[in-house]
Amino acid sequence: MPLITKDLIAQHNLTGDEYQKIIAILGREPNLTELGMFSVMWSEHCSYKSSRIHLKKLPTTGPRVVQGPGENAGAVDIGEGLCVVFKMESHNHPSFIEPYQGAATGVGGILRDVFTMGARPIALLDSLRFGELSAAKNRHLMKGVVAGIAGYGNCMGVPTVGGEIVFNDIYSQNPLVNVFCLGIAEKDKIFRGTAAGVGNPVIYFGSKTGRDGIHGATMASDSFDDESEQKRPTVQVGDPFQEKLLLEACLELMAGDLLVGIQDMGAAGLTSSSCEMASRAGNGIELDLTHVPRREPGMTPYELMLSESQERMLMVAKAGKEEECIAICRKWDLDVAVVGTVTGDGILRVKDQGKVVAEIPAKALADDGPRYDRPYMPPSYQDMLTNLNYDIIPDVKDANAALLSLLESPTIASKRWVYQQYDHMVRTNTTVRPGSDAAVVRIKGTNKAVAMTVDCNSRYCLLHPYEGARIAVAEAARNLACAGAEPIGLTDCLNFGNPERPDIMWQFVMAVEGIKDACEFLRVPVVSGNVSFYNETNGLSIYPTPMLGMVGLIEQADQATTQWFKAEADDIILLGTAREDLGGSEYLKVVHAREQGSPPFLNMDAEQALQECVLALIRGGLVQSAHDCSDGGLAVALAESCMSGPGRPMGAVVKLAPGRLRKDAVLFGESQSRVVLSTKPAHRQAILDRAERLGVPAAVIGVVGGDRLVVSLGNEQVAATVIDIPATALYDRWAFAIERTLKNE
Amino acid sequence: MNIGVVVFPGSNCDHDCEYVFKAVLGQDVTMVWHKETSVAGLDAVILPGGFSYGDYLRTGAIARFSPVMHAVKGFAFEGGLVLGICNGFQILLEAGLLPGVMLRNKSLHFICQDIFVRVENGATPFTSACRPGQVLKIPIAHADGSYYTDPVTLAGLQANAQVIFRYCDAEGRVTPEANPNGSLDNIAGIRNAQGNVLGMMPHPERCAESVLGNEDGQLILASMVEFLKKRLPKMVGA
Numbered sequence: 001m002p003l004i005t006k007d008l009i010a011q012h013n014l015t016g017d018e019y020q021k022i023i024a025i026l027g028r029e030p031n032l033t034e035l036g037m038f039s040v041m042w043s044e045h046c047s048y049k050s051s052r053i054h055l056k057k058l059p060t061t062g063p064r065v066v067q068g069p070g071e072n073a074g075a076v077d078i079g080e081g082l083c084v085v086f087k088m089e090s091h092n093h094p095s096f097i098e099p100y101q102g103a104a105t106g107v108g109g110i111l112r113d114v115f116t117m118g119a120r121p122i123a124l125l126d127s128l129r130f131g132e133l134s135a136a137k138n139r140h141l142m143k144g145v146v147a148g149i150a151g152y153g154n155c156m157g158v159p160t161v162g163g164e165i166v167f168n169d170i171y172s173q174n175p176l177v178n179v180f181c182l183g184i185a186e187k188d189k190i191f192r193g194t195a196a197g198v199g200n201p202v203i204y205f206g207s208k209t210g211r212d213g214i215h216g217a218t219m220a221s222d223s224f225d226d227e228s229e230q231k232r233p234t235v236q237v238g239d240p241f242q243e244k245l246l247l248e249a250c251l252e253l254m255a256g257d258l259l260v261g262i263q264d265m266g267a268a269g270l271t272s273s274s275c276e277m278a279s280r281a282g283n284g285i286e287l288d289l290t291h292v293p294r295r296e297p298g299m300t301p302y303e304l305m306l307s308e309s310q311e312r313m314l315m316v317a318k319a320g321k322e323e324e325c326i327a328i329c330r331k332w333d334l335d336v337a338v339v340g341t342v343t344g345d346g347i348l349r350v351k352d353q354g355k356v357v358a359e360i361p362a363k364a365l366a367d368d369g370p371r372y373d374r375p376y377m378p379p380s381y382q383d384m385l386t387n388l389n390y391d392i393i394p395d396v397k398d399a400n401a402a403l404l405s406l407l408e409s410p411t412i413a414s415k416r417w418v419y420q421q422y423d424h425m426v427r428t429n430t431t432v433r434p435g436s437d438a439a440v441v442r443i444k445g446t447n448k449a450v451a452m453t454v455d456c457n458s459r460y461c462l463l464h465p466y467e468g469a470r471i472a473v474a475e476a477a478r479n480l481a482c483a484g485a486e487p488i489g490l491t492d493c494l495n496f497g498n499p500e501r502p503d504i505m506w507q508f509v510m511a512v513e514g515i516k517d518a519c520e521f522l523r524v525p526v527v528s529g530n531v532s533f534y535n536e537t538n539g540l541s542i543y544p545t546p547m548l549g550m551v552g553l554i555e556q557a558d559q560a561t562t563q564w565f566k567a568e569a570d571d572i573i574l575l576g577t578a579r580e581d582l583g584g585s586e587y588l589k590v591v592h593a594r595e596q597g598s599p600p601f602l603n604m605d606a607e608q609a610l611q612e613c614v615l616a617l618i619r620g621g622l623v624q625s626a627h628d629c630s631d632g633g634l635a636v637a638l639a640e641s642c643m644s645g646p647g648r649p650m651g652a653v654v655k656l657a658p659g660r661l662r663k664d665a666v667l668f669g670e671s672q673s674r675v676v677l678s679t680k681p682a683h684r685q686a687i688l689d690r691a692e693r694l695g696v697p698a699a700v701i702g703v704v705g706g707d708r709l710v711v712s713l714g715n716e717q718v719a720a721t722v723i724d725i726p727a728t729a730l731y732d733r734w735a736f737a738i739e740r741t742l743k744n745e
Numbered sequence: 746m747n748i749g750v751v752v753f754p755g756s757n758c759d760h761d762c763e764y765v766f767k768a769v770l771g772q773d774v775t776m777v778w779h780k781e782t783s784v785a786g787l788d789a790v791i792l793p794g795g796f797s798y799g800d801y802l803r804t805g806a807i808a809r810f811s812p813v814m815h816a817v818k819g820f821a822f823e824g825g826l827v828l829g830i831c832n833g834f835q836i837l838l839e840a841g842l843l844p845g846v847m848l849r850n851k852s853l854h855f856i857c858q859d860i861f862v863r864v865e866n867g868a869t870p871f872t873s874a875c876r877p878g879q880v881l882k883i884p885i886a887h888a889d890g891s892y893y894t895d896p897v898t899l900a901g902l903q904a905n906a907q908v909i910f911r912y913c914d915a916e917g918r919v920t921p922e923a924n925p926n927g928s929l930d931n932i933a934g935i936r937n938a939q940g941n942v943l944g945m946m947p948h949p950e951r952c953a954e955s956v957l958g959n960e961d962g963q964l965i966l967a968s969m970v971e972f973l974k975k976r977l978p979k980m981v982g983a
């Protein structure tokens with residue numbers, strides 16, 4: 001055993017104080033294996049040491065919550081004895097180092113989190129952030145990530161039904177890959193990661209253990225520098241075929257009365273799965289590494305305990321059921337071995353060839369890691385970001401050109417090049433495919449459907465982390481409302497820079513406060529989540545990106561609503577009010593190259609009234625289409641409603657009353673709490689009446705029809721046409737923009 | 746009818762096929778594990794889509810060695826109806842039940858989208874509910890769907906009316922632009938010379954319900970059921 005030196009401690013990303021704490025826990029110096037185990041479990045990635053005290057503030061309860069944070073995934077009741085199980089996780093660091101495998105194993109990890117709970121995964125969504133596609137490196141990263149997600153998800157037979165992608169050079173050195181997965185399970189058959197029952201066997205199954213991914217969790221808890229590419233060996237390699245077998249084997253194991261608890265070996269592999277299961281039950285586990293299936297001889301206990309080889313699971317079976325468990329695993333051609341026993345002493349004891357090689361209280365590893373209340377304060381540059389004198393920005397002259405520029409900017413442009421590579425229809429549940437405000441999958445055997453969306457405007461969060469986070473919650477819920485769904489739960493994936501910097505920590509704390517306040521107001525519980533810090537390279541941090549995945553319930557699947565116009569002569573109605581909300585807008589970035597100003601104003605009462613109104617109108621069968629106004633404002637929302645449907649692009653004639661607002665604010669401002677509806681003329685008055693009763697401003701602004709989008713500004717007497725573009729021209733710019741950019745190789 | 750759906754390791758449209766035959770068409774379905782050595786008692790066999798054996802080596806190349814394939818071959822030789830969808834089509838090619846091979850899509854990408862196919866032969870057990878020349882909207886989802894074979898085999902397929910579906914546009918025109926994957930002669934589906942084995946890349950099971958916005962796929966699956974209903978008394982008598 002090498003002596004534990006200061007260098008060795010530093011290499012393991014542990015501070016001197018943390019090392020002293022380890023000595024206090026053990027009552028002695030750790031050996032190398034133990035040091036490695038502490039280092040991964042106490043890493044930021046596994047221990048949430050900088051975030052935990054803040055995450056505690058989030059609302060996590062509600063009448064529908066079956067399982068809140070702390071398990072592999074959250075679970076929410078949808079009635080008829082069923083629940084949805086969902087979570088979102090990041091795989092940012094590995095995806096920068098090795099985009100295909102990084103993204104693929106991100107998909108693999110989140111799938112395991114969901115099926116470990118006893119749920120069959122039925123939908124995936126992805127939130128991606130890349131630098132602008134003008135740089136070859138960013139195109140390479142995007143192509144690799146998309147191929148990795150497709151390669152893994154398609155093979156697994158879990159449809160990737162939606163997601164979002166934003167491009168900004170701030171993500172060039174730190175792309176984000178956040179993957180959301182939702183599964184369906186019987187409410188009373190949820191499985192948890194617990195090692196209950198002293199004497200029960202601990203069984204390893206899945207792939208063999210290799211030397212890949214050692215210290216992946218530690219790598220994900222550090223910033224990048226120019227040498228980061230050398231970290232490639234810490235990225236795991238995925239095998240979706242193995243995972244498919246693992247999924248089917250797990251669900252078959254869970255269908256019998258065989259298991260006490262089960263957990264996947266994700267970050268920190270065998271170490272985390274064993275100590276977390278033991279700690280949850282207040283027990284210990286004795287592992288004998290001699291029996292662990294391995295890819296190559298000569299692996300040390302250190303390597304076996306820290307490997308992050310993919311597609312592996314640890315289960316605690318009921319005593320006497322070992323043979324049945326092993327038979328099921330063998331049927332699916334998986335490696336399987338009894339590797340340990342549940343003990344009553346609370347110790348994770350690891351043996352190899354008859355010798356004890358590690359002996360640590362399970363709770364100390366899993367739950368008693370360091371907790372930091374890191375200092376936070378707003379950065380000195382914050383005022384410079386938000387103070388923007390709009391007088392120096394000329395109002396829009398050529399609104400046609402501005403609209404076309406926005407539609408072909410990759411953040412707004414159609415993502416068809418991406419989602420056509422994802423199987424988004426397998427399992428035959430997808431009733432609303434990618435390209436609408438929210439994706440919808442029906443639940444077989446019921447009349448219900450579930451809507452899902454992932455959202456975060458990170459520029460808003462940069463300009464005002466608290467408001468940005470509130471807006472993210474509001475927008476996610478609004479997207480669900482537009483699909484006809486009532487929000488029932490949320491998962492978060494909080495991507496930030498280095499928490500040891502007070503300005504970054506301030507962004508984090510403010511964003512968590514924003515999520516908390518908005519979720520409490522809208523009564524949406526946070527049931528699972530993930531934090532990814534250290535998204536920073538050479539001191540440059542990403543925009544704060546608290547990504548949210550929100551799930552909504554549609555009681556009648558056939559009421560699911562989409563964003564595109566349906567029929568000629570339908571009336572177009574705008575719910576909500578425009579304000580002079582240009583700050584942080586996509587328009588300012590694309591047309592004026594400014595990422596400045598205050599994010600749009602959000603009034604939660606107005607937001608809630610709007611969402612209730614949209615839901616009531618959809619449930620009343622009054623609505624043909626509903627689309628949230630977000631990036632690019634009303635003009636982009638109208639254009640999208642014209643051309644994002646599966647049929648030919650449609651035209652619309654719209655007249656807007658600008659009042660005293662700037663033209664660009666009317667067309668491209670991103671005022672919150674607004675929805676564009678279309679309706680059959682017969683229902684127009686019913687909608688206006690209903691909106692009035694609910695206190696939601698509503699105005700008929702135009703008619704669907706023709707083959708051009710025509711928008712004029714003015715009052716009853718005088719109106720000037722500011723936008724007049726053939727619908728097919730809008731479509732060509734928007735639909736193929738990303739393809740065109742990528743073909744320039 | 747008792748429809749058998751073969752489950753290879755890595756099959757992932759097996760549940761979809763089970764669902765459509767059971768819940769939509771009201772038939773009995775038996776899931777057949779790939780290690781089974783008999784398909785006795787089944788009226789038809791479906792080889793579903795997916796990634797059998799991870800599509801490692803080559804699509805369908807390992808699945809054809811699964812024990813069940815011996816039984817499926819025997820079933821086919823005796824005139825049993827066999828439908829291979831997507832990966833199932835690829836397996837039929839590798840097993841020699843249908844001629845030709847699949848190449849990677851022309852774009853080199855996996856493609857998931859609705860496409861149109863023209864029914865080239867309406868007088869088959871799989872298309873009797875379709876009008877000849879009818880255009881069906883059906884989704885595809887594959888990375889290796891570019892059908893290829895030698896000129897002699899192709900001429901034989903054409904001469905014997907074995908090309909059942911061709912990729913076309915919404916108006917039924919078979920054009921290069923309407924070909925999503927570079928398939929030879931826009932081929933989307935072929936049958937064997939006897940006419941009882943069909944392989945197709947598009948997924949009829951994904952478009953057989955109004956809630957999914959498209960019921961065109963039902964025409965193909967319901968044709969099979971109708972054919973079996975008519976044939977069954979004869980088989981029992983024989």
